[in-house]
Amino acid sequence: MKKHLLTLVALMLFSTVAWAQKLSPVGIWTNEEGKARFEIYQSGNKLHGKIIQLKEPLRNGKPKLDENNPDKKLRNRPLQGMVFMKDFKYDDGNKWDDGTIYDPESGKTYSCYMKMTGKDKMEVKGYIGISLIGRTQNWTRVE
Numbered sequence: 001m002k003k004h005l006l007t008l009v010a011l012m013l014f015s016t017v018a019w020a021q022k023l024s025p026v027g028i029w030t031n032e033e034g035k036a037r038f039e040i041y042q043s044g045n046k047l048h049g050k051i052i053q054l055k056e057p058l059r060n061g062k063p064k065l066d067e068n069n070p071d072k073k074l075r076n077r078p079l080q081g082m083v084f085m086k087d088f089k090y091d092d093g094n095k096w097d098d099g100t101i102y103d104p105e106s107g108k109t110y111s112c113y114m115k116m117t118g119k120d121k122m123e124v125k126g127y128i129g130i131s132l133i134g135r136t137q138n139w140t141r142v143e
Helices: 002-022
Strands: 027-030 036-043 046-054 083-090 095-103 108-118 121-127 134-141
Touching: 036 083, 046 095, 083 108, 095 121
Parallel strands: none
Antiparallel strands: 027 036, 027 134, 036 046, 046 083, 083 095, 095 108, 108 121, 121 134
């Protein structure tokens, strides 16, 4: 009887781990407006995100640049390929926290968390100070 109980507990544990892995944000995502595609990837024990595709990648026939960056030295870097999300650590409950997100439209960087709300759905919230006040977007996995 103890062997069966131990086997049952082990199976439940493995199925929980497998279920949690399915809710990883690693992959390709798009935002609500569909303006871009983002790749969330792991480096070490942290997650980061980069812009891999823009719906409108060109301005006046040239690649869009990070024109609103407060650092003048970075204003000539292309938006496509830019790492704009950094240093997310797994918190719990399918949430990655303590990261930052850069908004190239305003040139501002915000504290941010990502929370999986389904296999292919994720809530991304940027905020200043406390997470109760901020802007939330719902992203959809595309790959």
